[in-house]
Amino acid sequence: MKHIFFILLFGLVLGCSSEITPKPESTSTPKIEPSTISTVVFNNIKNEPPFVGTVFLSPDILTYSDPSSFEILVKINDEQREMYDRRYGWINIKPFLFQAEFSDGLIIEVQVNPEFETKEIAEDIALQYLSAVGQLPTYLREDVDTIWLHKGFENFGGGNNNLLIHHGKGLEYIEQEILEEIFLHEATHTSLDSDHLSSSEWITAQEYDDQYISNYARDNPEREDLAETFPLCFALKYKSSVLSEEVIQTIKETIPNRLKYCDVVFFDGSGY
Ligand SMILES: [Zn+2]
Numbered sequence: 001m002k003h004i005f006f007i008l009l010f011g012l013v014l015g016c017s018s019e020i021t022p023k024p025e026s027t028s029t030p031k032i033e034p035s036t037i038s039t040v041v042f043n044n045i046k047n048e049p050p051f052v053g054t055v056f057l058s059p060d061i062l063t064y065s066d067p068s069s070f071e072i073l074v075k076i077n078d079e080q081r082e083m084y085d086r087r088y089g090w091i092n093i094k095p096f097l098f099q100a101e102f103s104d105g106l107i108i109e110v111q112v113n114p115e116f117e118t119k120e121i122a123e124d125i126a127l128q129y130l131s132a133v134g135q136l137p138t139y140l141r142e143d144v145d146t147i148w149l150h151k152g153f154e155n156f157g158g159g160n161n162n163l164l165i166h167h168g169k170g171l172e173y174i175e176q177e178i179l180e181e182i183f184l185h186e187a188t189h190t191s192l193d194s195d196h197l198s199s200s201e202w203i204t205a206q207e208y209d210d211q212y213i214s215n216y217a218r219d220n221p222e223r224e225d226l227a228e229t230f231p232l233c234f235a236l237k238y239k240s241s242v243l244s245e246e247v248i249q250t251i252k253e254t255i256p257n258r259l260k261y262c263d264v265v266f267f268d269g270s271g272y
Helices: 002-013 119-134 167-176 179-191 193-197 200-209 215-219 221-238 245-254 256-265
Strands: 070-075 081-085 089-093 096-102 107-112 146-150 162-166
Touching: 070 119, 081 146, 096 119, 107 119, 119 146, 119 167, 119 179, 162 167, 162 179, 167 179, 179 193, 179 221, 193 221, 200 221, 200 256, 215 221, 221 245, 221 256, 245 256
Parallel strands: 107 146, 146 162
Antiparallel strands: 070 096, 081 089, 096 107
């Protein structure tokens, strides 16, 4: 795979050096901007990236009707766990514990904050998210060992081998039909960032594109570029019918080298 990609970029690599030094994953504090959904897709400001934030581009990249690999949520014994909660930081509590099982053999421990009062309520809330998690391809769930589920309207998060959910915000995402797109973004942090965000091939692709797909990627390139970009690679590959021709052309013109990286490294290399 990598070999093919090197060949594709061979003519571009010479003379190129990276200036980006990605931060360690532990410093990742993924936040989605803007915090309120905007119906404005294009930025419309000269010399700015074409989009503000890519999770808002289309609610139909994944929808509830797409197949899900989620199978069953099993109650397990509650034990003490360290969790991150955007309202309080790192906390050590005894959450309601479950094990979510998926048809591809992957398992996620779901840790639900005891503020949800009973294990039955916790189970009901967790089940509102797991179908969407199961819609993510296996390689996006591969490094997701745990889910943290809290109340609150704080942003979701990725990294830490985890998906962070704040239920108040989650209900907004469900209402806006972008829950699946948010998970595409956050699971990219969790499962793809460590191997790809600082890879020389990705950085080379960034440099040759010489622009960012969104303000959020441009303003946080060492943390958000892949998470902002990968969902659009996925959309162009599998769901291009939900994007307008104008959006498709804009993506292709803005990040052609990153699209090529996605196609060769994540997909079948057959092009878009
Ligand atoms: Zn992010």
